Amino acid sequence: MPKITILDLYKKKTEGKKISMLTAYDFPFAQLVDQAGIDMILVGDSLGMVVQGLDSTIPVTMDEMIYHTRMVSRAAKTSMVVGDMPFLSYQTSLEDAVRNAGRFLKEGGAESVKLEGGSQMAEVIRAIVNAGIPVVAHIGLTPQYQHMLGGFKVQGKGDAAREKLLADAKAVQDAGAFSVVIEGVPASLGKEITAMLRIPTIGIGAGPSCDGQVLVIHDLLGLFDRFTPKFVKKYAKLREQALAAVQEYKKEVESGTFPSDEHSFK
Numbered sequence: 225m226p227k228i229t230i231l232d233l234y235k236k237k238t239e240g241k242k243i244s245m246l247t248a249y250d251f252p253f254a255q256l257v258d259q260a261g262i263d264m265i266l267v268g269d270s271l272g273m274v275v276q277g278l279d280s281t282i283p284v285t286m287d288e289m290i291y292h293t294r295m296v297s298r299a300a301k302t303s304m305v306v307g308d309m310p311f312l313s314y315q316t317s318l319e320d321a322v323r324n325a326g327r328f329l330k331e332g333g334a335e336s337v338k339l340e341g342g343s344q345m346a347e348v349i350r351a352i353v354n355a356g357i358p359v360v361a362h363i364g365l366t367p368q369y370q371h372m373l374g375g376f377k378v379q380g381k382g383d384a385a386r387e388k389l390l391a392d393a394k395a396v397q398d399a400g401a402f403s404v405v406i407e408g409v410p411a412s413l414g415k416e417i418t419a420m421l422r423i424p425t426i427g428i429g430a431g432p433s434c435d436g437q438v439l440v441i442h443d444l445l446g447l448f449d450r451f452t453p454k455f456v457k458k459y460a461k462l463r464e465q466a467l468a469a470v471q472e473y474k475k476e477v478e479s480g481t482f483p484s485d486e487h488s489f490k
């Protein structure tokens with residue numbers, strides 16, 4: 225199977241076929257996601273919370289993102305790799321934005337980048353796209369803006385907020401984004417934006433009508449237990465299984481039952 229391209233994603237929207245996206249941050253997880261046939265792998269700055277143990281995504285750096293994107297790109301034979309631009313890697317100037325977006329392709333091996341923000345990021349999106357770098361926009365609940373939003377709250381409630389998000393969606397499409405992640409908005413708004421745009425929408429807490437869905441893989445697999453947003457569905461309980469396995473190992477080492485003859489050389 226060849227790599228998924230932006231043309232495949234446009235086609236899926238036109239044909240009414242759903243798009244799947246999942247995060248991954250290293251080779252083994254990216255290999256699972258790729259082999260499962262997921263369309264897009266997002267190397268999300270959520271790695272700050274689920275891999276680095278931080279309380280937010282704000283401290284994540286470009287160098288850390290590139291390090292993780294490289295590992296993911298090595299595993300992604302079919303899935304499109306999307307590098308997530310970390311806080312202050314694109315807000316400072318157009319030049320910084322283009323240079324940092326370019327690093328995801330040149331050094332990380334990604335095929336596209338994602339950045340947070342609506343109308344206020346239109347110029348940045350345009351500059352990055354003009355440099356030949358496909359952009360996924362991200363609107364609604366944008367975690368890098370958590371201090372402006374007053375925390376992790378559902379967005380687009382009420383007429384004014386709804387109108388603002390509709391305008392944001394239109395602005396990022398007009399600026400050249402090939403897709404847009406919509407996070408934490410009422411399902412009815414996810415549906416309205418999806419019907420309005422010609423580019424695919426990828427929802428996370430934006431209802432079932434979006435053209436695709438994205439989740440953080442540690443949430444989906446039940447590996448992250450610090451908190452669980454309402455939009456997360458846990459498809460496995462790997463943390464519990466992993467903990468039980470490690471506890472069993474400790475018991476066997478301490479009792480002398482590991483290693484047995486089976487795991488020893490003659």
Ligand code: KIV
Pocket residue numbers: 247266267268269270271308362405407428438439440
């Ligand atoms: O960083 C991330 O993983 C994201 C997704 C939650 C969309 O931005």
